[in-house]
Amino acid sequence: MGIMKFNILVFLLLLFIAPSMQACHKNNIINKQDDGFALSINKPELTVFAAPAGAPKNETFSVFVRYEGGEWIDLYEYDAEVDGGHLEKAIYHMAFVSFNADFSKKIEVKVRKNSGSISNVKIRPEIVGIEPTVDGNTLTFTLTSPQKISVEINGDLHNNLMVFANKNENRVIGENEPGVRYFGPGVHKIGGDGKGTLYLTSNQKVYIAGGAIVYGTIDASNADNISILGRGILCGGMYTDHAYPHSNGKGLIEISNSTNVNINGITLLNTVGWNIHLANCDGVVCDNLKIMGWTINSDGIDPTCSSNVTINDCFIRNYDDCISIKLSYGLGSSSNSRGSHNIFIQNCIFWTDQGRSILIGPESYSIEDKNYENIVVRNVDVLYNKNYNGDWPKGVLAINLGDGATVKNVTFEDIRVDRIGSETNLIAISILQTPFNVSTGQRIENINFNRISLNCGLNIDNFIHGYDETRIVDGVHFTDLKIGGSFVKNAAEGQFDLNSFTKNISFKLTK
Numbered sequence: 001m002g003i004m005k006f007n008i009l010v011f012l013l014l015l016f017i018a019p020s021m022q023a024c025h026k027n028n029i030i031n032k033q034d035d036g037f038a039l040s041i042n043k044p045e046l047t048v049f050a051a052p053a054g055a056p057k058n059e060t061f062s063v064f065v066r067y068e069g070g071e072w073i074d075l076y077e078y079d080a081e082v083d084g085g086h087l088e089k090a091i092y093h094m095a096f097v098s099f100n101a102d103f104s105k106k107i108e109v110k111v112r113k114n115s116g117s118i119s120n121v122k123i124r125p126e127i128v129g130i131e132p133t134v135d136g137n138t139l140t141f142t143l144t145s146p147q148k149i150s151v152e153i154n155g156d157l158h159n160n161l162m163v164f165a166n167k168n169e170n171r172v173i174g175e176n177e178p179g180v181r182y183f184g185p186g187v188h189k190i191g192g193d194g195k196g197t198l199y200l201t202s203n204q205k206v207y208i209a210g211g212a213i214v215y216g217t218i219d220a221s222n223a224d225n226i227s228i229l230g231r232g233i234l235c236g237g238m239y240t241d242h243a244y245p246h247s248n249g250k251g252l253i254e255i256s257n258s259t260n261v262n263i264n265g266i267t268l269l270n271t272v273g274w275n276i277h278l279a280n281c282d283g284v285v286c287d288n289l290k291i292m293g294w295t296i297n298s299d300g301i302d303p304t305c306s307s308n309v310t311i312n313d314c315f316i317r318n319y320d321d322c323i324s325i326k327l328s329y330g331l332g333s334s335s336n337s338r339g340s341h342n343i344f345i346q347n348c349i350f351w352t353d354q355g356r357s358i359l360i361g362p363e364s365y366s367i368e369d370k371n372y373e374n375i376v377v378r379n380v381d382v383l384y385n386k387n388y389n390g391d392w393p394k395g396v397l398a399i400n401l402g403d404g405a406t407v408k409n410v411t412f413e414d415i416r417v418d419r420i421g422s423e424t425n426l427i428a429i430s431i432l433q434t435p436f437n438v439s440t441g442q443r444i445e446n447i448n449f450n451r452i453s454l455n456c457g458l459n460i461d462n463f464i465h466g467y468d469e470t471r472i473v474d475g476v477h478f479t480d481l482k483i484g485g486s487f488v489k490n491a492a493e494g495q496f497d498l499n500s501f502t503k504n505i506s507f508k509l510t511k
Contacts, residue, residue: 052187059114061114082317124418164290179204184209194235209232214233220256254279256277279305307339312344343376364405
């Protein structure tokens with residue numbers, strides 16, 4: 001072929017493919033599958049990350065998303081194992097999907113149930129007010145703001161679908177930025193087998209990009225100014241043989257003796273211990289986290305001897321406590337010295353298959369500052385809470401005080417509890433000794449519950465118990481407490497068991 005003919009052929013070829021290339025660039029479509037649905041897209045209105053090969057897949061639903069006026073994007077339905085406890089395998093499998101949007105346009109979501117019919121659909125929390133449209137085995141709904149919602153079909157709480165509609169990241173971290181440990185799209189195994197630990201030092205960032213799954217754990221000790229960011233997944237799923245494979249008891253993220261810590265945007269999946277443990281830390285923000293665990297001891301976030309901690313806009317579903325605030329860990333441990341002060345938990349959604357949504361105590365081995373003080377929990381939805389068996393490990397909102405510690409100045413407000421287990425109560429406050437602490441607590445005072453509602457009735461009593469004449473509960477105040485659709489005017493109406501070592505327990509209505 002002559003040079004002139006070759007050049008003409010190239011020119012004609014470019015004319016033919018240029019429009020499609022420009023369209024692809026204009027829409028930022030990364031790739032498509034054979035049926036025409038896009039797998040991923042990157043636009044301000046909507047960003048969807050393609051899942052890496054081998055990502056855990058849930059086949060219960062097929063989920064699609066688009067911005068108003070755009071084309072449907074086929075989301076990857078990840079699998080989250082839920083409920084199991086001491087078993088070697090989880091009992092149920094919850095699906096979840098995620099995407100980013102700036103919500104300048106309405107976001108439409110379409111969910112198809114892949115087998116069986118749809119008789120009813122519920123989207124929770126109810127406060128978001130989403131009413132889906134159902135057509136056969138498909139439902140659609142619209143989002144106008146970032147949300148974390150549970151789609152439940154035919155009343156199935158165990159095999160539900162979580163939709164994580166994230167706001168856009170403030171800044172996407174670059175792969176070559178200094179001080180950044182970058183995990184791009186794909187599967188990464190720390191230590192080569194996914195059972196290793198990534199250790200951070202001061203001024204370092206970990207960035208887990210959307211479309212990335214990182215198997216392993218992250219640890220930082222005596223570090224300042226550290227961040228763990230992104231839209232990807234940190235997973236303990238390489239441990240598949242038992243609920244307790246870690247000999248050291250560490251979970252997915254372990255931060256100790258550190259300051260100015262930022263954990264933002266990522267998903268934590270299949271932990272083999274506590275998901276996030278903050279020990280002796282000062283100045284921590286946990287924001288927009290999605291945490292799902294199935295095993296016993298899979299606490300969500302545990303601030304231990306830590307202060308100035310903010311937990312905001314997080315979804316936590318696990319087998320154990322969602323938030324557990326402590327003054328130490330490990331029976332008889334005396335390595336920690338700080339109290340737990342100035343802890344703020346807000347705008348979150350909790351779901352515990354066996355545990356408490358919020359627990360203060362009982363482990364309190366701090367050798368110097370034995371105080372829990374200035375703790376605020378506000379604007380929280382509890383979708384489900386089931387307690388352990390036994391007399392003391394009760395409550396959706398619980399204070400179990402041991403080891404000579406004091407709890408004071410705690411506020412719970414604007415908390416909506418939808419469903420609880422048959423052996424679960426709403427409020428459990430007690431000074432006691434448990435198998436997890438070496439002695440009883442000292443004093444609980446100035447605890448305020450404002451606008452707390454339980455959507456269903458109680459099967460067992462709430463309780464507020466001091467221990468003896470010197471170890472008392474003094475000052476627990478309820479304003480506009482609502483149980484089973486009725487406001488509570490006194491202890492009897494709220495099914496509260498108060499022992500003789502309590503005083504200044506009050507109930508007030510403003511409505």
